[in-house]
Each structure stands twice: as structure tokens, then as C-alpha cells.
Amino acid sequence: MYLYNGNMRNKIIHVIDNIDAGGAQEIVYSLCKYMKDAESTVVVLAGKGNYYEKLSPYADKIIILSKNRYNLLPILIKLFLIIRKNKDGIFNGHLQFSCFLLSVFRMCMNFNLVLSLHAIPQQLPYWYNKIFPVIFKAQHYVVADMIQYEYLLSHNIKKDKISYIPIGTEKVQDVKKAETNIKEELKIPANAVVILNIARMIKAKGQKELLYMMDKLAKSRPELPFHLLIVGSGPEEEALRCLAAELGIWERITFAGRRTDLHNFYSCADWFVMSCSDENMGVVIYEALAYRIPVIAYNCGSVAEVIDSDQKGFLVNPQCANLAKILLEKYPPSKTSLCDSDLCKLTAARMSEDYEKCYLRLM
Numbered sequence: 001m002y003l004y005n006g007n008m009r010n011k012i013i014h015v016i017d018n019i020d021a022g023g024a025q026e027i028v029y030s031l032c033k034y035m036k037d038a039e040s041t042v043v044v045l046a047g048k049g050n051y052y053e054k055l056s057p058y059a060d061k062i063i064i065l066s067k068n069r070y071n072l073l074p075i076l077i078k079l080f081l082i083i084r085k086n087k088d089g090i091f092n093g094h095l096q097f098s099c100f101l102l103s104v105f106r107m108c109m110n111f112n113l114v115l116s117l118h119a120i121p122q123q124l125p126y127w128y129n130k131i132f133p134v135i136f137k138a139q140h141y142v143v144a145d146m147i148q149y150e151y152l153l154s155h156n157i158k159k160d161k162i163s164y165i166p167i168g169t170e171k172v173q174d175v176k177k178a179e180t181n182i183k184e185e186l187k188i189p190a191n192a193v194v195i196l197n198i199a200r201m202i203k204a205k206g207q208k209e210l211l212y213m214m215d216k217l218a219k220s221r222p223e224l225p226f227h228l229l230i231v232g233s234g235p236e237e238e239a240l241r242c243l244a245a246e247l248g249i250w251e252r253i254t255f256a257g258r259r260t261d262l263h264n265f266y267s268c269a270d271w272f273v274m275s276c277s278d279e280n281m282g283v284v285i286y287e288a289l290a291y292r293i294p295v296i297a298y299n300c301g302s303v304a305e306v307i308d309s310d311q312k313g314f315l316v317n318p319q320c321a322n323l324a325k326i327l328l329e330k331y332p333p334s335k336t337s338l339c340d341s342d343l344c345k346l347t348a349a350r351m352s353e354d355y356e357k358c359y360l361r362l363m
Contacts, residue, residue: 009039011089012359013082015098016042018069019049019062023167023283024094024118027351030170031092032058034352038359039089043082045075045098080105087111090359092142094118096128103135112362116142121151142358145305163358166305168351169283172290172343178267182229186254188268192227193333196269196293198262198284199276201234206275206298206318211240213320215247217327224331226252231265233258266291270333272313273323274303286346289313292335296326306346311336 012035014028019042032040032055041061046069055062065078083091083105090112093099099115106113115136121129133155141162143149152162183190195214199205210228217226230240230253237255244253259265266272272288274297285306288295295313297303307313313336316322344350 009037010359010363011041011086012038013041013043013086013089013091015045015079015091015093015102017045017095017097018047019044019051019055020047021050024116025049025051026169026283027116027118027167028094029055029058030168030348031352031355033170034349035356038356041086041089043079045069045079045101046071076101083109083111090114090362092116092355096124100128100131100135103139106138107135113139114142114358114362115139117148117152118144121147140358140362142355163354163361165351165354165358166345167283167286168346168348169286169290170348171283171287172346172348175290176263178264180261180264182256182264182268186229186256188227188229188254189225192225193270193331194268195226195228195271195273195327196231196265196288197228197273197275198231198265199274200232201230201236201240203236204276205232205234205236207236207240208243209318209320209323210273210275211243211247211249211253213323213327214249214252216320216324218249218252220324221328224328226327228253229256229265229269230254231256231259231262262287263291266293269293271296271327274298275323289336289338289346290343292338294330294333294336296323311338311342 016024016028019025028042029051032042039060041063042055042059044062044064046066048064052062065075079101091102092114093102094116095118102113141152141157142165143152143162144165144167149162149164183192197207197210201207207230214226214228241255244250266287272293272295274285274295285295285303289312295307297307297313297315298318299315300318304315307315314326316326
């Protein structure tokens, strides 16, 4: 209702680096799906990506500027023409390069611009942080956590230019039942207590600490059937497999690879562990809570804004010993007692309403 103006729908133009799978892409998808009163256009700098088919039913238009991200000149020209043609709309930048280009154009053209920050400062490229104080002054910002909020304030961005909008996901609203018995498919013992981790296999995601955690559990309480299930792929996968064999805990770990049927994995999990020490806020935590799975996460980043009580999970200092301690103390595990009202603030519909209010401030 907010974005309907007389006989015409207000235009929201989302500009994003790519539409491969990821948290920023999921947010754009949700905004297109739930803002039915706005005309939503998604401008993709480069590449069709595997979110194209998912976005198509909800975006009024998807414009891909280039097949190759290195075709910078055509990207710049096409983006400039889109901005000039749609100056009466609101542009929303997502991911680093899109935000950078929009901010540069905003210095020489007058149009409504919102920048959504999807990463905390230490995850941003060095060059991005260096030019930030110079270029990114004249925008309105949407942030998902207090770290980003404080980051903007430290660069003398005024409070009235910042909207705090926590992430929401439709997975909270639409919890799918398992279609496959993952334990049977992956030959995990039926009595196993499954500790689930879903993340790319890169050093920053901390899966190495999870292997040391499993080693500690196996040595201290070998009779307890803990089993680590890692879903994802990445450059660290081979090193993690070698470490599992070296520690002698291979039979207690399953590497499932990259999967799209995540609901089957949530349905079989007893715990969800977030082992990243600099995560701003992974959508996977929201999804785990929707499946009533208790979460163990490091007390850093913005995770504490969601895991704010023992009812949802536990926060520990970044050490594998602390992860193992919680697992042993709370054995046998049980589902959380969260009700639908507890999860309401984590929904994509709530997030979209907050974005609408943010856009309204610019109209």
C-alpha cells in the first residue's frame, strides 16, 4: 500500500553485482516478491546467475548489463542511461561494486539512492574502505546490524541517513517438511546427534574449528553419537577432508557438498553451529530457528542481535572447546520452544515493510 501513488506504481530499481546464490540476492528476491505495490526492476551488472529463474516471476523487469563483469565501459554506459531514464524512481544498491558505481553517478546526477550494506567492514575490500569517506556521503543507508550502524557513524554519516533493518527470510514463513531422509541417503547412523553447518568452505567460515571440536568430543565422550554434517563447497574442502582423516574422526563427519534441498538437512539436524567469527548475519541462522533447531554461534559480529536468549541457542567465545562444552552440557538435545510470534520479526514480509517505510522517506 505504501508505494502506490495515485494511478501509478512507484519505481524501485535494485542494482546488484550479480544474481548468483547469496544473502544479498535473497533480499532482493524478497523485496520484489512482497512489494506488490511497487514496480520492481532488477539491474544486474554482469552474468545471468542461478537466481534469474527465481526472480523472474516477481520482478517486473530484469536487465542484465553484460555477460562479462570485465566489460566495464558498456556497464557504465548502460547504467548511466537507466539512471537518467528513471530519475523519478528510487535506486537501491546491493553489494560493493553496484553501491560504488551508483554513488559515483550520484555525485554528478540528482536521483534517490539507498545503499544496502550486506557485509561488515572487515569483509569489505581494502579499496572500498579507503574511498568510503569520500564518495558515500550523499546517500541513505540500510543496515542489518549494529556493527554496520557504528561503522557509518564513525565515518560521520548522520543518524537520520541510516535505517536499521534486520534481515528477514521467507523460510521463516514457509517451513518445508523433509522429502528425503538425509541420514539414510548419506549413510549417517540413525541414532546420530547431527550437528549441522551450512556455509562456503573458506577459512573465514571456521569449519576447521568444527573439526577440532569433533576431535575433542570424540576423545572426551566417545560413546556419545555426535556427527558433524557440513553442507557447502569451496577451496578449503580438500584441506578439511585431509584434517578429518589426520585427526581420525572421518567416520563422525559427512561432507555433503553444495545442495539446494536445505530443508531436508534442517529437518534432520539436532544442532546448528555457526563457526564464522566475523559474520554480520547469515540467513542460515534464521532458517535454523524456523526449524526450531538450537543454534550455537560465536559471540561476535551481529549474531547476538538474534540469538538473544537461551530459548534460541547459545553464544560462546571463539574457541572449539567452548562449542564442545555446550554440546556436552545440553546432551541430549531438544528442539526450541519458539512460537510463530517469536519468529514474526524474522520474516521477509516484515523486512519488506521496513524497506517500504525507508523508501517513503525519500519520496
